[in-house]
Amino acid sequence: MSTHRRKKLSALAVAVLPIALLAACASGGGGGGAGGDAGGASEDEELTLSAFDYYTDEPSHTNMGNRLNECAAEVNATVEHRSVPSNQYNQQVLQAIQSRDMPDILMVNNPDLPQFAETGALRPLTELDIDTSAYYESVLNVGTFEDELYGLAPNVNSLVLFYNEAMLAEAGVQPPTTWAELEAAAAALTTPDRYGFVYAGQAGTEGTWTFIPFLWSNGGSQLELDAPEAVEALEFYTGLALKGYVTKDVVNYTQADAKDQFAAGRAAMMINGPWQIPSLNETEGLEWASVPIPVPNAGDDVVAPLGGELWTVPVTDDERERRAAHIVECLNAPETQLETALQNNTVPSNEEVAQQLIEEMPEMASIVETVATAYPLTGDSGTKWPIVNEQISVAIQSVITGQADPQTAMESAQAIVSAE
Template structure:
């Protein structure tokens, strides 16, 4: 499967497949606890990583006693709403199993995890972003998924398993996935007589019409911008996709920005910031785009499913709706993001760690989590239930048909850093689109060759 398209993500297809996908060729007998449902496999099964290029025979292993076992889960803190929802699920795990489990959000996650891994005292379970997976797997600090540790692995979307498979080895199961979409205030658009934009031209016109003041006035809460968006590749990249290009080729062997399509996309974004109709959230005293949107400092933003729970928690009176991202000259394009629950190689209590992961990612745990925080489930068997419960979020689901994977190769983080640095330069006037293309291309060549 090419990196550029995660067609397998499309949850709508699961509406017709969900009835039969729950068995996934597995003949395991399971017993389920209350709450999110920790499964205990009592019969050996054979599973194949569909689409992952790796197959394994899974001998069912009895689940360890977790009574009194201390377990920690580390993740980054995206919002109080996410922290609270995950803490509730972890608390249910403790109640159901007798373990003493705790979710600990790390303000500086990457720094904290690197230090913990280096010291030989990692948390029992921790987030692994698909972008970081190649580096961690290549460094040998991640334990592969043991045979029989997880129930019904074929129920997980193959493309999501692929995201956490490196050199043929599957390292961790996804907790969920999200796509980027256009989040907007329907009341503000209606008052301004603006339709939801569906093309770049319409987006440019809408953002200009909806912008009612300069940055100082917006920061003071006396005006609004048309759109707020982070100055970074995970947001600007969607415009490249919509222009028919990407940062790299599908095999991630070379940078592919030195062309007219990429220049058109990047200049389009640069022009909107220069006009003042796009703003970066930090310029108006907001920590991220979701906060700026919630505060009414912008009429639109480009964000993922995670913004839904955040807005409902932090801005419960905020009216918002979601639409697919506007199409560019080459059509539709967005990103798909996913995170897994990883266990360190040489973990102090691997059986308990994997039992914890199983609880969080089996069908019941997956549905409990994604219903609580409005991200999309990684399992086919629960997708129909999720879609039925979230009809207003269909734009996120639709995006999965043409989403591009967030992930590259070991060491590529430096290249994305150069992109982000030069994107900031474009916004503040110290760099040009050609500067970004030149410097990112050189950084990419240094990493890829």
């Protein structure tokens, strides 16, 4: 990301309006602390710590519980590991904040960090002596709220452009790197039997997330949706559907639906994430590759949203926080990052380990390249993200379905965002 763009995004992140949510709950329970250093455990006392995440599926739940306890054993502790279904998770965390009964270790989906951090229920990791020197700056940005680092992501992901190698070769098309090349490729690859391009356009985070790289790479902001950069991004993005290179059915497509269309040969290119790689590899006869998402002009940085869960340390007492911080650091160990990346098609947050990943999985090279210049999904909207997410979705859908032009759609979206 250019220096100018990063300064703009950072300034917007600081300027967002906070939500008035349980601000008095600066002291968590964490299984037995009232906050600060009052009544804390001693350094040689064996402790049972608690951890929350939403890894309810097996073997993820068991694997994470084992890993937490392996790390806890290094600091004379054990971990009671609780996994809550993802659709109930935020409500459970907010209830824990309100009742001052926070776990000692809390996993947070990165778009949700602002609403939890602003309550004062999380301890800044900079106060707990965790070494972050080997991390991508983009990853540290994901765990930062109002200039304080609250969470670390062992592994991250983002979005890239996947393409069907055989289809591009047959059409004499090179993998596109700019918007002009993307449109030309989509046009050349569109036939009576397939579309040139497909993406997720369904209302909600999946659809919005897929559009954000076009907004940000063009210098746009989530908080200035009626600005020329944002309108231009929406005009280009939706224009591919209006011109017939992308099916208008994308307004109903999730990322999984887009993958299915691509895998079935009904689209030659798609925007998607590395979590689709196992399914693509299992598709008989499919030869695919990927490149970073095309940018407005040659030489521009692609600025895509960064996905991944963060490990945080809620406020309890000094000793519980110290041991919880060790566990968080242990969960982020280089060997763990690489092992997880190889298993889950994610990118290690440690830059050197990410390069090791490319050596073992060359197909992850475009993802690693994208991560280096990526930005937190809520980086310029903060606690306004829910309303921004909703309004961008409405704008995308209204243009593709012919209910509004890009300028009108973005002006309407900005009016609602500004009013909140």
